[in-house]
Amino acid sequence: MFEGGIILSKKRAFLFMLxxxxxxxxxxxFPAIWAIYIGLTNEALTGIYGLNHQFVWFDNFIxxxxxxxxxxxxxxxxxxxxxxxxxQAGLGLLLALLLNNKKGILKELVSNIVIIAWxxxxxxxxxxxxxxxxKDFGLLNxxxxxxxxxxxxxFRTLPVGVIIIFNTWRGTAFSMLLFMAAxxxxxxxxxxxxxxxxxxxWRKFRDIIIxxxxxxxxxxxxxxxxxxxNVFTPFILTKGGPAHMTEILPIYTYRVAFMxxxxxxxxxxxxxxxxxINLTLALIYLKMLKRK
Amino acid sequence: xxxxxxxxxxxxxxxxxxxxxxxxxxxxxxxxxLLGPSGCGKTTTLRLIAGLEIPQSGNIYIKxxxxxxxxxxxxxxxxxxxxxxxxxxxxxxxxxxxxxKIRKQPQKEIIHKVTEIAKNLQTEELLSRKPNQISGGxxxxxxxxxxxxxxxxxxxxxxxxxNLDAKLRTEARSFLKHIQKEMKTTAIYVTHDQKEAMAxxxxxxxxxxxxxxxxxxxxxxxxxxxxxxxxxxIGDPPTxxxxxxxxxxxxKTVLDFLQFKLxxxxxxxxxxxxxxxxxxxxxxxxxxxxxxxxxxASPNSIKGEVFVVERLGPETIIHVKIGxxxxxxxxxxxxxxxxxxxxxxxxxxxxxxxxxKEDGKIII
Amino acid sequence: MVFRQRxxxxxxxxxxxxxxTLVLFFILPMIWLVIAPFSSKASLAVKITLPSLNNFRELFxxxxxxxxxxxxxxxxxxxxxxxxxxxxxxxxxxxxxxxxWRSTLLYALLLFSTVVTGIAAMVxxxxxxxxxxxxxxxxxxxxxxxxxxxxxSIFIIKDFFDAIPKDYEEAAIVxxxxxxQGFFRIILPLSQQGMVVIALYIFMNTWGDFLIPFILLRxxxxxxxxxxxxxxxxxxxxxxxxxxxxxxxxxxxxxxVLYIIINRKFGFGFHGGLKG
Numbered sequence: 001m002f003e004g005g006i007i008l009s010k011k012r013a014f015l016f017m018l019x020x021x022x023x024x025x026x027x028x029x030f031p032a033i034w035a036i037y038i039g040l041t042n043e044a045l046t047g048i049y050g051l052n053h054q055f056v057w058f059d060n061f062i063x064x065x066x067x068x069x070x071x072x073x074x075x076x077x078x079x080x081x082x083x084x085x086x087x088q089a090g091l092g093l094l095l096a097l098l099l100n101n102k103k104g105i106l107k108e109l110v111s112n113i114v115i116i117a118w119x120x121x122x123x124x125x126x127x128x129x130x131x132x133x134x135k136d137f138g139l140l141n142x143x144x145x146x147x148x149x150x151x152x153x154x155f156r157t158l159p160v161g162v163i164i165i166f167n168t169w170r171g172t173a174f175s176m177l178l179f180m181a182a183x184x185x186x187x188x189x190x191x192x193x194x195x196x197x198x199x200x201x202w203r204k205f206r207d208i209i210i211x212x213x214x215x216x217x218x219x220x221x222x223x224x225x226x227x228x229x230n231v232f233t234p235f236i237l238t239k240g241g242p243a244h245m246t247e248i249l250p251i252y253t254y255r256v257a258f259m260x261x262x263x264x265x266x267x268x269x270x271x272x273x274x275x276x277i278n279l280t281l282a283l284i285y286l287k288m289l290k291r292k
Numbered sequence: 293x294x295x296x297x298x299x300x301x302x303x304x305x306x307x308x309x310x311x312x313x314x315x316x317x318x319x320x321x322x323x324x325x326l327l328g329p330s331g332c333g334k335t336t337t338l339r340l341i342a343g344l345e346i347p348q349s350g351n352i353y354i355k356x357x358x359x360x361x362x363x364x365x366x367x368x369x370x371x372x373x374x375x376x377x378x379x380x381x382x383x384x385x386x387x388x389x390x391x392x393k394i395r396k397q398p399q400k401e402i403i404h405k406v407t408e409i410a411k412n413l414q415t416e417e418l419l420s421r422k423p424n425q426i427s428g429g430x431x432x433x434x435x436x437x438x439x440x441x442x443x444x445x446x447x448x449x450x451x452x453x454x455n456l457d458a459k460l461r462t463e464a465r466s467f468l469k470h471i472q473k474e475m476k477t478t479a480i481y482v483t484h485d486q487k488e489a490m491a492x493x494x495x496x497x498x499x500x501x502x503x504x505x506x507x508x509x510x511x512x513x514x515x516x517x518x519x520x521x522x523x524x525x526i527g528d529p530p531t532x533x534x535x536x537x538x539x540x541x542x543x544k545t546v547l548d549f550l551q552f553k554l555x556x557x558x559x560x561x562x563x564x565x566x567x568x569x570x571x572x573x574x575x576x577x578x579x580x581x582x583x584x585x586x587x588x589a590s591p592n593s594i595k596g597e598v599f600v601v602e603r604l605g606p607e608t609i610i611h612v613k614i615g616x617x618x619x620x621x622x623x624x625x626x627x628x629x630x631x632x633x634x635x636x637x638x639x640x641x642x643x644x645x646x647x648x649k650e651d652g653k654i655i656i
Numbered sequence: 657m658v659f660r661q662r663x664x665x666x667x668x669x670x671x672x673x674x675x676x677t678l679v680l681f682f683i684l685p686m687i688w689l690v691i692a693p694f695s696s697k698a699s700l701a702v703k704i705t706l707p708s709l710n711n712f713r714e715l716f717x718x719x720x721x722x723x724x725x726x727x728x729x730x731x732x733x734x735x736x737x738x739x740x741x742x743x744x745x746x747x748x749x750x751x752x753x754x755x756x757w758r759s760t761l762l763y764a765l766l767l768f769s770t771v772v773t774g775i776a777a778m779v780x781x782x783x784x785x786x787x788x789x790x791x792x793x794x795x796x797x798x799x800x801x802x803x804x805x806x807x808x809s810i811f812i813i814k815d816f817f818d819a820i821p822k823d824y825e826e827a828a829i830v831x832x833x834x835x836x837q838g839f840f841r842i843i844l845p846l847s848q849q850g851m852v853v854i855a856l857y858i859f860m861n862t863w864g865d866f867l868i869p870f871i872l873l874r875x876x877x878x879x880x881x882x883x884x885x886x887x888x889x890x891x892x893x894x895x896x897x898x899x900x901x902x903x904x905x906x907x908x909x910x911x912x913v914l915y916i917i918i919n920r921k922f923g924f925g926f927h928g929g930l931k932g
Contacts, residue, residue: 005753006344006364007825007835013749020746020806023738024765027803031780032772038783091678098675110675112919113682119911121864123882124689124904127889130700131692132685137701139684169682201667230773232867236886250775257779258871267779274776282770286763342830364829371830377823381845391831394841438831448830 032275038268045262053265060269069244070270073252077229079160080167080248084228087168089220092175097205099176100183111176118173126236129166155238159245163234170233175220182216183209218288226281230274249274293356295320295478296341296446301350303336310336312502313350318446318480318495323472325481327489328499329525334482337499338448341480342369355445365394370439370477371448375455376431378423384410384434385419391442409437412471429460436468440475447472447479453488465492486526490514498522516645520652523576523645529609529620531576535649540569547575551615555592558641562656567646573655574647579622581643584610585636586627593636594619598629612637693905698898711902721903723877724884728907731794731869731880732862735801740855742802743809744847748839750810751817752825762811769807774800774867782871792874800872801862809854816850817843849922856918860911881907 008016039060043053064070095114099107117125132139133154141151154162186209194204210217232250234240240247240255247255253274257267294317303311311333318324326334339345340352343364352359359367370391378387385406386393392402410416413433418426423434432452439447452468453461469492472479483489489496490510497507498521506518517523523531536549545560546553556563567573585593596612596619608623612635621637629635646655692698696708715721750758774781781800782791790796820843828838844851866882873879879887885903888896 006346006829007822007838008749008752010753010755012835013753013755016745016749020742020810023742023799023802024768024806027781027784027799028772028777028807029768031777031784032768034784035777035780038780043783094674095678098671098678106675110679113679113686115915116912117682117686119860119864119915120908121866121882121911123864123866123885124908127885127900127904128685128689130889131688131702134700137699139687139702142701143684169685172682226770230775232775236866253775254778254871257782264779264783268783271776271779275771278771278773278776279767282767285770286767342826344826344830363834365832365834368832369830371827373823373827375821375823377821377827379824379828379842379846390828394828394832394837438827442832 035268035271035275038265039272040269041265043264043268045258045264056265060266061273063266064269064273069247069252072244073247073249076160076245076247077249080163080234080246081225081228083160083164084167084171085221085224087164088171088175088224088228089217091168091172092177092220093179093217095172095176096179096183097209099180111173111180114176115173117169118171122170122233123236125166125170126233129162129169129237133162156242159238159242163238163246163248166234166237167228167231171224171228175224178216178220179213182213186212215288219285222281222285222288226278226285229277229281293320294318294353295322295355296324296480297351297353298337298340299351299353301337301340301347301352303333303340303345303347309502311340311347314499314502314504315350316497316504316507318478321473321476321478322494323469323479323481323492325483325489325493325496326499327483327486327496327525328505330484331501332499333502334484334499335450336502338371338450338480338482341367341446342371342448343367368442368445369448370442370444370446372432372435372439372450372452374451376423376435376452378431378434378438380423383420383422384415384426387423387434388437388441390438395442405441406437409441413437428456429464432456432464433467436471440471443475444477447477449479449481451483452481454483454485461488468492487528490526498525500525516654517576518654520574520576520647523647527578529579529622531578531645532582532619533647534575534617534619535572536575537570537572538563538567540564547573549575549614549617551617552594554594554639556641556644559644559656563646566655572649574649574652576645576647577639578643579609579620581640582619582621583638583640584621584623584625584627585638586629586633589636590638593638595634595636598631598633598635601629601631610635689901689905689908692897692901695898695901698901700897711898712906714899715902715906718899720876720879721881721884721888721899724879724881725906727794727878728863728880728882731797731801732859734794734798735805735862736855736858738798738802739805739809739858740851743806743813743854744851746806747810747814747817748843751814752822765807765810769804772804774804774865778867778871781868785872791872792878794878796872797869797880800868801858801865804868805858805861809858812857813847813850813854816847820846853918853922856914860914863911 040055040057041053042056042059095110099110131137135141135151135153140154145151190208190212191204194208199207230250231248232254234246234248235251235254238246240251249270253267253270256263256270296318298314298316300313300315301311302309302313314337326337328334336345340347341354343359343362354367379390382390388406388409389402392405406419407416410419413436415430415433415437418430418434423431426434432455435452449468453464456464465488481489481492493510495507495509496513498505498513500521506513506522508516513522513526517526517531520533524533534549536547539546539548540560544555544557545563547556589595594614596614598610599613599618600611602609606624608627610621610623610627610629612619612621619637644656647653648655687702688700691702691704693711694707694709695703695705696710697705698711750762785791785796785800790799824842824846825835825838828842829835833841864882866886869880869883870886873883876884876887881903885900885907888900888903
């Protein structure tokens with residue numbers, strides 16, 4: 001048999017992969033599998049179960065499904081993901097369409113601002129929004145005040161709305177870049193043909209652009225779902241409050257596992273549920289990748 | 293002693309046999325060509341010599357030495373790749389100097405050798421340029437320079453001209469041959485272009501499906517193709533190959549092509565003992581070994597109809613239709629004919645070849 | 657013709673109006689970050705006062721804040737260097753050899769790196785580091801970052817290697833190199849761009865991460881900037897706003913500068929659809 005090749009023997013190739021695979025195995029794959037095991041125990045951060053935990057089978061899962069906060073966090077997560085999806089994909093597509101044929105400073109300026117919102121550390125972005133939405137001093141309420149509107153306590157009136165808009169603001173750049181690249185790949189002759197036929201802007205959008213970038217739209221939606229579902233930054237903005245109203249599943253997991261008595265076993269059970277949801281989304285994504 | 297020798301070498305990729313039990317010898321200073329269609333195993337053969345592939349069985353000798361256990365770097369090979377593989381981040385000088393630098397030769401000697409080679413290859417003024425800043429023809433010369441600089445045991449050329457346009461290719465090919473003869477270094481040359489192989493080679497090995505079909509000088513493989521494959525591969529247009537069966541009658545021997553019959557009594561003694569009556573055979577004749585008669589038929593000529601005429605200047609290629617057979621002939625008389633004209637073909641029996649139907653091997 | 661031009665103008669008006677609104681949406685929340693650090697009396701409001709560098713002076717005097725910068729650098733640099741080197745080696749092997757389970761391995765890497773996010777694995781990662789005795793050490797954060805970012809880096813850099821024809825190494829080998837000389841003298845220089853892209857990508861992502869150090873670190877003197885800012889805000893709050901805004905700006909600068917560098921040099925594009 002042909003052993004790997006003259007450039008890199010099989011043995012050497014294995015040695016090359018070893019360090020990377022070891023890191024991935026220990027710090028990525030093993031924790032995921034271990035989560036399932038911990039989820040079947042009553043391990044805790046403090047107290048007697050911290051030292052001496054027992055196997056409790058599916059108790060943690062049953063507890064989770066009985067916990068109203070679990071259900072509410074699932075619901076909030078769903079709203080949060082759906083809202084961010086509409087916001088990010090919508091704004092991203094809109095920006096990409098508007099900037100598609102533009103050149104020069106305007107395009108640079110707009111896309112750079114959107115991208116900077118994306119790359120600035122999450123902690124900073126969270127506090128930008130704390131300041132921006134502050135009831136008494138925030139820029140938004142000041143502007144509304146000048147326009148004659150009353151001050152609004154955004155975090156109380158629109159708790160989920162706030163984290164959706166915050167997350168949309170932060171993440172739109174990805175969709176914008178993806179759709180910009182997609183639009184670039186449409187041969188200009190297609191749209192020119194439509195112009196010659198006399199199609200309106202809307203018809204061009206519906207009949208030519210959307211069908212041609214449909215794969216990218218699907219990719220965008222599935223990846224955004226996965227990522228948004230696994231976002232923790234709203235924690236910095238609201239800590240899940242007020243009154244658990246922005247407690248998405250990741251924040252709920254954190255609270256269960258690390259706050260109070262630190263119910264690690266219970267938290268791991270919820271992690272297992274998150275892993276299963278992620279797995280479903282990832283399999284859909286990989287299937288789509290393969291079809292492409 | 294031969295410079296390169298293959299002894300029953302086999303190379304498989306998984307289940308695919310790329311090179312099947314081949315043996316051949318390349319003489320010192322020879323330009324030896326491996327010729328065949330794509331997938332015939334010629335490039336694999338070349339890579340086996342370079343040590344880029346390891347055979348499953350058989351022995352390969354370079355300068356009489358079995359190279360089984362030698363890494364490519366220890367075989368002292370100068371190779372030119374099809375896409376040249378000039379290192380894009382190095383300038384022309386560093387590219388040519390690479391084999392010397394890797395062998396840690398003194399700086400002075402490197403400069404001396406590289407400039408000398410660059411002069412020889414007329415690429416002196418390009419030494420400080422990057423590969424993407426020079427033309428395809430120049431890249432080809434630089435790649436040649438890199439192969440020459442270490443004074444290799446043997447040159448390996450993997451379709452070195454296929455990335456050049458047609459006009460440049462003819463020029464580069466004679467230049468290559470000139471350099472090779474000047475250096476007196478044995479060279480093995482891979483190409484799928486039979487014209488190029490005929491023009492450049494001292495000897496040619498024709499491969500098909502991992503098997504050597506024939507080895508010989510260009511003249512030998514052209515005049516005496518040992519099998520149907522070689523007959524059909526060499527020459528442009530290639531040999532006319534026609535299915536027929538032989539019939540020994542009382543006073544004459546006839547080939548039956550179904551559409552027409554041909555009296556081959558002049559060569560009956562050559563075939564008599566080798567072919568049975570009624571046996572199916574393949575009849576081969578080169579386009580230039582057929583004489584065309586435009587006015588009237590001489591005895592034992594074949595009547596046909598002009599199908600296509602290609603006028604190529606000194607010669608004219610005529611596709612002649614006989615029933616539903618097409619025979620291609622080459623004529624140097626600048627004939628005044630058009631499609632549909634009736635003409636007669638006269639076969640030169642001295643140049644006829646007959647092959648066995650079942651394995652394509654030559655009978656006469 | 658005239659009619660058509662008029663509709664064009666009208667269309668353009670709408671396009672620019674929408675663009676303007678979008679720009680406002682994205683730029684308004686940023687204004688605070690640019691104004692507050694230089695204000696002499698910082699608050700949550702956007703108020704132009706006499707410019708002052710007082711906040712930065714305060715910041716540089718704050719030992720915890722400065723230590724956190726050092727911590728962030730230590731964590732991000734180590735993760736970046738180790739990920740870059742190990743992913744280059746692995747990607748090269750995956751690009752240049754074709755063993756039986758290669759595609760399975762690639763698929764598994766892609767699947768696990770998509771499924772196992774920091775969120776999904778925060779509990780087992782915590783327990784793992786607890787058992788390994790790594791909790792509250794730089795190493796815990798660095799190792800988790802390495803494991804998490806390696807698959808993506810391997811995919812990106814493998815793309816770069818795949819784009820380099822094997823002929824280059826073969827030419828080098830035939831010319832007298834050993835395979836490792838071929839790698840170091842030919843492949844490494846040719847994949848420089850990929851290496852830089854990977855390194856910057858890892859650095860930017862680890863620099864901004866909050867969750868992992870937040871869970872794995874306990875002592876204030878080991879906090880990276882993300883966790884330090886969070887603690888300042890929740891513990892001290894409004895009185896420190898001036899310092900905090902300056903801190904936030906300084907903390908954001910490296911990523912913004914790196915973004916500008918990437919954008920200038922390579923163009924900010926897509927490598928397998930990644931998010932920071």
